[in-house]
Amino acid sequence: MASGRKVLIVDDNIFNLKLIDLILQRDGYETSLVSDSRTVLKVVESFAPTLILLDINMPNLSGIEVCQQLKESEEFRGIPIIFVTGNTDDDTIKQAFAVGGHDYVRKPVNEIELLTRMQSVNNQVELIEHLKYEEKLNGILEMTGTICHEFNQPLQVISGSAELLLQEIPGHAPGRDLAETIVEQALRLGAINRKLMKVTRYEKQPYIGSSTIVDLDKASIDRREK
Secondary structure (H helix, E strand, O other), rough: OEEEOOEEEEOOOHHHOOOOOOOHOOOOOEEEOOOOOOHHHHHHHHHHOOEEEEEEEOOOHHHHHHHHHHOOOOOOOOEEEEEEOOOOOEEEEEEEEOOOEEEEEEEOOOOOHHHHHHHHHHHHHHHHHHHHHHHHHHHHHHHHHHHHHHHHHHHHHHHHHHHHHHOOOOOOOOOOOHHHHHHHHHHHHHHHHHHHOOOOOOOEEOOOOOEEOHHHHHHHHOOOOO
16 A cells, blocks of 8 residues: 555546546555545545545535535545546636645546656645644744753752752761752752753653653654764
8 A cells, every 4th residue: 555545536427436546556545436525524534535536527516615625624624635627727726726625637537647646745745744743843842941941940959958958967867868869859850851951852652551651761862963
């Protein structure tokens, strides 16, 4: 299967459906076929496609109307749509892009053009997802740096105060073990704080149940040190 891609093919013409399905199956895609545009939303929900090939001229609901419905759905609006159409006049193409289409392929379908445009759209989606990840990561790193800075000040006060206590408490006096523990844990917190300040990426590890947490040792490796 091509990169795990699942493609929903929507066309009221059975010949077109079979032709596109043959092309995609041969290239390793997993497909689902829909000839009635009124059932697209239900099939999208059950099949969960990563890309939709959508005919524009269909009875009942046109491809433009189907695309509008999908883009109005918070759950489905992120699925890229490539229109398949014999109408390549400016008004039709303008409408197709206006309602959220990513690209279009002309009928009769050419195998090379179809696969190339699909790969192009897939690359665009992957790039957008990568940019979203980077933006989210940068926001988290900025917040982490602020927290580390604010955390470091009271930590230094605690550590310094515990060190002073150790100088005042004789070797076997009550409370010395507690002061040593405070110093030890303050040093540990300082080491954790320094790791947090070096975080450049996510590395997760299993936690309780099915949850995960960030593996701080792996996440704090600076890419420039690799």
